Amino acid sequence: MTASVVTFGDCVIRPVRAEEWRASKELRLVALRDPVAHLAYLDTYEEAAARPDAWWRERTANGARQFIAEAPDGSWVGNVAVLIEEAGTTDWAGLAVERRQGHLVGVYVAPGFRGNGLTRALFDAALEWAWGRGVERVRLVVHPENARALGFYRKAGFVESGVTVPRADEPDELEMVVERP
Template sequence: MQLQVRRFGPDDWEPARAARLASVRDGFGEDSDFYREQAAMEPAAWRAVLAEHVRFGAFDGDRPVGTACWRTGDDGDGQLYGMWVHPDARGTGLADALVDAVVAAARELGSATLSLKVEPGNARAIAFYVRTGFVADGDPGPGLVVMTRPV
């Protein structure tokens, strides 16, 4: 594997689109409304997303194998979202590199904390996030688990 993580700018809409569609395909399937919605986005919409949000892609050569994003949350601090690593690339350290990239961007953009949401049944993801410094923020309840960490 020849893995690299890079930040996308508005002109990188094509590789950003490829990474996002790969993640949505893996998580929801090509027959899902969410996949069709993402696939139908015009280049101008991708450029706008990339101008407003910080998005990283992970690649094995030219093949997208991971992605993670940062945006300002409602409280003014940062949110990690859209985290995905292709099953073939899990356990390679790529997820750590993506989180490190998001943490560095959050720090650069003035966030004091970083939060994320994860499905309560996704024990592997929760264990990973704990290992990278996130802690559950209160009672997870029946919905998504909210986790935070200092930047």
């Protein structure tokens, strides 16, 4: 099932197609150069740039459901991806997943497109897709010093769950959740 394409201002928000792995890779590399990337992502520009094309093809074709915001000139200016986590499994951090849930990752919007509602429109597309797959809640994990992200997530209806995710040499990250409406 493919999510529908929606527009927000001059941008189109849509799911990424498997053959668009190069553009997905390029957007990720741009995001990893953001001044707060060290707070927002678990990998670095150098790590991501060194991955072989086969890794990017697999990630785009079979990884999380990725939604992008495409500007009128065809450039990708925003991204959010949704992983579905099944109850009874463990997540990327080794924590038990207690119920079927979505997990938002890879959030990025280019600086010139921030603050106008585009990030919320990307989240709405991702949440609609997750709710359509029967998840009970959607979560994300955020660094406690990433004030811009924390502020947005709270405005988008996410609340801190009380769960923290340990990080080596960093403060524990905060899990934030939104329950199914």
